[in-house]
Amino acid sequence: MDIKRIEILRRNAGKAEFQAAIELLRWDAEEAAKITFAVRANEQGEWTHDYHCEEDGTRLTFQWGEPFLHRCSTCGKERRNQLLDGCWTSIAHSQIGQAVYRVALLYALEPDEKRLQFVQSYLMAYADHYETYAIHGNVPYNGPGKLFAQTLDEAHWITDLALAFDMIQEHLPPEELAHIQAGLLEPCARFLIAHKEKQIHNHSVLITSAIAALGLLLHDRTVLAAALEGEYGLHDQLNRGIMEDGLWYEGNVQYHFYAFKSLLHYALIAEGTTWDVWTKKALKAMFDYPLQLVLPNGVMQTLNDAGLGHHIGTYVPYYEIAYDIYGDGKYRSLLNTAYGTAEDDPRIKIAKPTQRDSIYALMFGQDLDGETTELDSLGAEVQRTRSLPASGLTKLVNSAGWHVIVKHSRFGGEHDHMDRLGLSVMHSGIPLLVDPGTTAYGVPAHYGWFKHTYSHNTVSIDGADQPPRDGRLIQMHEESWGAWLETAVDWLAEEYEMKDRIILPAELNPWDSDAYRGAQIRRINILVEDHLLDLVQVTVPEPRVVHWTNHWSGKLQDNDAHDLWSATEDQLSRLDQQWFKEKRKLIADESAFSYQMREGTLEQHVWCSLPTHIYTALTPDNPPSGQRTSNTITASVEKRVIFVQALHYDADLGNRRLGRLEVAELTTDTLQISWNHAESQATYHIHLLDGKVYIEKLI
Ligand SMILES: [Zn+2]
Ligand SMILES: [Zn+2]
Missing domain, CATH: 1.50.10.100 (Chondroitin AC/alginate lyase)
Known part of the structure; x- marks a missing residue:
């Protein structure tokens, strides 16, 4: 270990702000010694x-x-x-x-x-x-x-x-040092080299980082080369596994840090040697990226196989490293926010501060005092509309409290949820329509429910999972009246970026390539002060049943109205129907629904270009002891279907549907969408031109 690191460790041990870290280390070490x-x-x-x-x-x-x-x-x-x-x-x-x-x-x-x-x-x-x-x-x-x-x-x-x-x-005495090297480090390195994975994967980063660390400790260039070089070596993992904007390809912050932290272990052992890696661009990009996915409550967006409960406090140990090595004010802002030592910022409210007690705080911790500029402030960052085309996530944020994330990412391998163009929406920190991530892999809902297209807020064709494919951001615009984006995915071919770099487990291929062949989906989201418009167009080469799913983190109001809903045994999706409780079908002519959220009320107003069936059911939330209210709209489609929904959130409770959505097809490619709610009105002309949509806001 670099002598500089030991010096900082000793320096910090004497400072008041690191006493919690010292005490924890001492407690851990004393427990360990037992x-x-x-x-x-x-x-x-x-x-x-x-x-x-x-x-x-x-x-x-x-x-x-x-x-x-x-x-x-x-x-x-x-x-x-x-x-x-x-x-x-x-x-x-x-x-x-x-x-x-x-x-x-x-x-x-x-x-x-x-x-x-x-x-x-x-x-x-x-x-x-x-x-x-x-x-x-x-x-x-x-x-x-x-x-x-x-x-x-x-x-x-x-x-x-x-x-x-x-x-x-x-x-260590020389003979003991030699014994540990020859009896443990060296044979373990050989074993790991023999079982390196032949794919780009977070496991491979961990395994090759471990081999590299052993190579350094053994002063063995052959071991080091086996770790770092060649196809699927550590350098290859970083080159082909990290997307251009810095996110690890598996598509969430959790797997990102899983891969990253093993790299950091190696970086720690390599520090101060000729193998020092801190100056590598990819490393800094991996610190920078996650800041952009922090939600206003400090929690990290759950996508793909991310579990619950990861927030900025989870990752402070790594930002201690980042701040020491690179000194960027934005890392300091994250640290101060997570530790509760930042000045109050109404734009980011964390549930509770994290203790500054990590080992990395001891080894890397710097003085966190100082002015934070608006540019560096995490509060400003969470309120920033951001488009990240390489990693395939766009977030639209506005000052009214909306926080909208559209996933137009590339296929992320075995941890992907096959939910291209999935939508996540929060308002004032309240989850409305989110990707819940997943639960422990041993819990049936993981493989049975969460890892499928149908449990997401997107489109499923014939109720099947989407085959691997890369989503695309077509365009994003910030206008004086709001922000909007257009995203797309198609199955006109079977290629995707990661295809030749990863090994997909055979029984984790639940999708139906035939159902999707030739299908194209585009999604347009328009975020304005008091409403979110969501337009989904699906075109298919042959007749298909298109399922459009929205899973609300709340309860449908009027759910018991017998003249509105009727119990049904209709099959929803190709998944086991055990996941759908209290499945009901809409039997009245109704296109507006309201949901009681954890706080406040959500209005959903829907329109479809074709006749539809509308279903509601209770499905697993995360943790699976809770439930969401799923709303599924199906349409039998010959060529094309367009779904539109307008969402309005009100912080007050109440069973009201005050808004009105009107959609008119002016021509085959032009929709007029009007939204009226209390004192707000808006009318849009949406020109669904080939390639790119064109939007005019009339009022
Ligand atoms: Zn998911
Ligand atoms: Zn038990």
Whole structure:
């Protein structure tokens, strides 16, 4: 480790603002030092994704003293079986890895023979036994492990040990240093090299970063070259996996940081050597990008396989690094906002401040005082309308409180949700129509519901999933009266950017290429002060049933009105119908609906160029214990269908539909759309020309 890093660590340890970090590190290290588990020969870990209760999805409780008893804290059920014992083994060793790293860090701060002894003895024990660990594991789409059931977990664990080794290596007697290198680092590097993934993937970044770190610690250029160079090496991962604007191709901030943080581990070990990577452009772009996806409540937009609960506070450790290395005011603004030390800014309201207690705060933390310019302010950023054509996300924001995100991204691989042109809408921090991300992979709703087109606010043809394809931003404009954009996707061909770079798991190909062949979708969103207009046009080469889905994070009002809705068994989508509860079909001539949101009321006014069936049902929210109100509109289409909806949000509660949407087809390619609501009126002419739409706002 760079001596400069150790110096900052020691300097910060003496400062008041880092006392929480020091205390946490000390507490972690003291807890870690209590681990007495003896590393043995022939250990065999299993996949920790299996360490969940199959009834309620809760992660089972790991206890050091109970390697053969696995308890669910939700339902209380206790389990004993070999598979779970193997999961326990994996958790134990990954915890030892983290423990060893923390104790090594504290040793760098407060040298104490016992700490050195702890780190050294675990490294030596692993070096004694590593060769006895049999290659095993059949985790789907993941290479095997030795101590663990997959290459990925092996790489995680060795990264922690590598960081710890780097911290203490100068204090090791030469013969012990040589034993750890020859018994652990070197064979593990060889194992990982043999099981590198042949694709561009976050796992590959992690595995190649681990190999690179081992190469540096072994002073072995062959190992380093195996990590960095060639097809699917670390450099190739960065070149072909990071999009031009800095987002990792898997399409959300979570996977972005998953790939990124392993790269940062390598960067930490490489710092100050000739392999130093801080000046690489891609690295800085990876810090910059996520700032643009922060929502006004500080939460990160969930897209694709993103889980809930990721917010700016989750990522502050990395922005400590960014601010130290690059010094940009925007990183400082994010840090101050997350820590609650920024001046109040009504444009961004976080639920609660995050403690400045991370290890990276200790190692990189700088003084966060200073004026924040408007340009750098995170509050200004979350209110900025942004178009990011490379990563395929556009957000329209206005001062009335709307926050609209359209996903026109490229196909993002196995974590994609096949929801091109998906729409997410929030108002005043209230989710109205959002992409809920997903839940734990072991919970049935993950594969059954969230990973499909139909659970998104977009179009499904014949109820099937969209095949992989890249979306496109056609145009975006900010006018004096509002902002609008046009996005598109088509299945006129089967190519997509990532096609030859990734391996798609065979049973994660649920789409129907025949249903979509030749289909084209374009979506136009117009955001004005008091309303959002949403126009979706679908053209098909042969007759198809087009499903347009909107999933409201609220409750339909008048849901019980028997003269409006009737229970139905009609099949919605090709998914298991268990996901649709209280499925009803509209039996009256109604085109306006209102929803009671967590706060406030949402009015939805719809129009379609063809006769439709309209359905409502309760479907899983995230977490899946909650429900959303899904609104599905289907139309049998010969050639073309146009759907229009106008949305209006009112912060007050009340069952009212005060707005009126009128749509007239002036010519085959021109729609006149009028919106009336209380004192606001607007009329648009939408010219659906080939290639590009042209919009006139009349009043
Ligand atoms: Zn349970
Ligand atoms: Zn999704």
